[in-house]
């Protein structure tokens with residue numbers, strides 16, 4: 001799974017991202033390029049039209065609405081169906097909040113950008129429990145400062161003992 005959160009775990013506001021951090025969008029592109037991406041219907045709708053479907057990636061959209069159309073993407077009606085479709089290939093769960101909460105037990109890696117600050121949010125990241133171990137942080141200590149002055153760090157977690 002991959003997401004960006006603020007210092008309190010906020011990830012979304014009003015159907016979109018609470019911040020604009022071009023460096024993190026570029027990082028997301030780089031991480032997910034060439035792989036499948038699995039997302040909720042609301043995350044799909046939050047993508048700007050020019051990157052919907054996300055280019056160079058197999059887009060899979062979760063919805064319970066059988067008549068929903070997501071041109072350029074595959075639609076699936078359950079998380080189990082989404083995971084079955086990507087079995088054997090590297091796939092990224094890319095949100096939003098509902099989907100992260102359901103999928104974290106099936107994930108084997110978390111890539112989390114933390115932004116130094118508190119934003120107005122209405123959607124949160126899942127809690128990263130003790131079954132996850134922090135294996136890397138970039139930069140090691142402190143923060144990377146973006147061109148717009150925002151400070152952020154990227155952490156990678158793997159399953160504890162795994």
Ligand SMILES: NC(=O)c1ccc[n+]([C@@H]2O[C@H](COP(=O)([O-])OP(=O)(O)OC[C@H]3O[C@@H](n4cnc5c(N)ncnc54)[C@H](OP(=O)(O)O)[C@@H]3O)[C@@H](O)[C@H]2O)c1
Pocket residue numbers: 002003004005010011012013014015016017039040041042043044046062063064065068076077078079094095096097098099100102123
């Ligand atoms: N900061 C980040 O890294 C990041 C990443 C992604 C998203 N976000 C933000 O998160 C927000 C969107 O998150 P959200 O929690 O509101 O919505 P979401 O998880 O993107 O989508 C929820 C929708 O997905 C479908 N769905 C969820 N679970 C399903 C299941 N088990 N089976 C079938 N369909 C399922 C349903 O669609 P139907 O209603 O059509 O049935 C549901 O309404 C936005 O603000 C977005 O910007 C932030």
